[in-house]
Amino acid sequence: MAAESIAPIRFESEQARVLKNEAVAAGVMRMRLEAPRLASLVQPAQFIQIQTDVGLSPFLRRPFSILRADRQAGWFDILYDVIGVGTRRLETAATGDRLDLLGPLGQAYTPPDAGRLLMVAGGVGIVPLAFLTWENDAVRETGKLLMGAASSKRMPDLDALLPDGLRVAAATDDGSSGHHGFVTDLIAENADAQTTVLTCGPHGMMARVAELTAEAGLTCFASLENHMACGFGACVGCTVEFRDPEREDRRYRRVCLEGPVVNAHQIVW
């Protein structure tokens, strides 16, 4: 074994100003942050860590994927479910408030050149997929996004989140909007042998996408989320279990550093 050439870990800190923070569906918020430096740096699938409060509660930062960035105007958007102490704190942020950010974190995702990209999203899992459609012309022109939510109340207005012209199909568990059933039901009719699938959403949904694509012999990547202490590889807390480990100490890999996008067929769901 030779000395490891460690990819240097670099990211920055920026004080962002809240430009907008509003509900886009039941329990789902969209926040626009003015942070010119990070807006110029973030790439699809990367995330930022937000200090939701400058005190000790919540103690840790919270990771958020990027929905869309306007590099000229110097802002980017995040979308978040209000589910815990950190996001409840974030929900109260008003226009003009300052938030301390770290980023960009995680590896950027670049889709393969050949074949169509089929994106399968659940809930706020749409975020990194939407950013990819904004940033990547080929994905926007030839790809398709399947969006699942529990109900129409939980389904944000997709036209407001996605670029014009992107092909989209929706599903709701209760049938109140789009296909009545799981979004995974729509994969077969939207894929051919050359399709690459990229998924992000609830664990159960991504596990099902991995299973279906494995059966169909399709390449599948998943953009994972996890509880994180640091978000930059130091705490080794946000690990996910991989199959066929090369080495014992590589059985678990960090979502924050090696991910967030992983080969969906290499991990233990």
Added chain:
Amino acid sequence: MAVARSRFLLSSCLAHGRLTAFPLEHNDFRRSLFANLESPAPDVDLTTSICGLELRNPVMMASGTFGHAAEYAGLVDLSRLGGVVTKTITRHPRAGNPPPRTAETPSGMLNSIGLTNPGLEGFVAEKLPLLAELPTSVVVSIAGTSSEEFAEMAKAFDGRPGVDALELNISSPNMKDGGMLFGCRESSAREVTEAVKRATSLPVIVKLTPNVTDIVAIASAVEEGGADGIAMINTLLGMAIDVDSRRSILGNVTGGLSGPAIRPVALAMVWKVASRVSIPVFGMGGIQTAEDALAFLIAGASAVQVGTATFVDPWAAVEIVDGIADYCSRNELLLGDLVGSLDAGP
């Protein structure tokens, strides 16, 4: 107390007129990008010589919170730090514990990482060559399943460029086959220390667990065993439960508590131990700001380690260095005057 008197260059400081560059009132540790690089610290000499280590200042990165340091050399200016302690290395590679591995708790967090590491051979081949190039002191943390294994590992680092000292992790609550077991009994703590001291000429720092009845007795035992220094405290055994699922939040059920929540416990233990042993103490436990670090120094720690704070602010340790310099400058104190200066009288 085996601490060299630091020289304090007040005249040069005044000449530069930079005495108030870093206000100590900084509890929210917010910071503009690279503030530490834009505003030079006061010219205060914080160098210190502790158990054979020549440190630029008394602030180090704690084990398990900064990887093997080399990967962050482009992020944090390591030349500003007193030193770094690597993530703990074991004889064989360890994958670590099943997730979830962290849980946020009031003013802190639990972890059950489980000493994920590439093992001795992997570390020596892949990581060690990079450590020799770092512009700061490097302490390698090791853990074993027996005194013999601790000694074997210590021997493997003897004379290796890039290793300035060893820290014996006899205090991890996340290692079933060793770890804290050694640090909970005086006899085993002494025995491990003796075995390692026989195997290496490197300075040996023993890291203690707070999960004991009498930490002073354990500290005295490792001092008798020949330890050059004591690092304390490791995490407190802790747990968090999800009442909906009625399961522990951590995959390993229990874990170690760190962060500001444990700071008062750590401070009292450091004070007790530093008052009773004659070897230097590296104090740690929830240090987030210069004020926190100063409290540990005043309690008797010769140096401090910053750990969990790095997760929230990777530049926290550098800011702490600047804050200590500013405090010494404002109060016209040498680092040596500060260490153990607690007025514990009525």
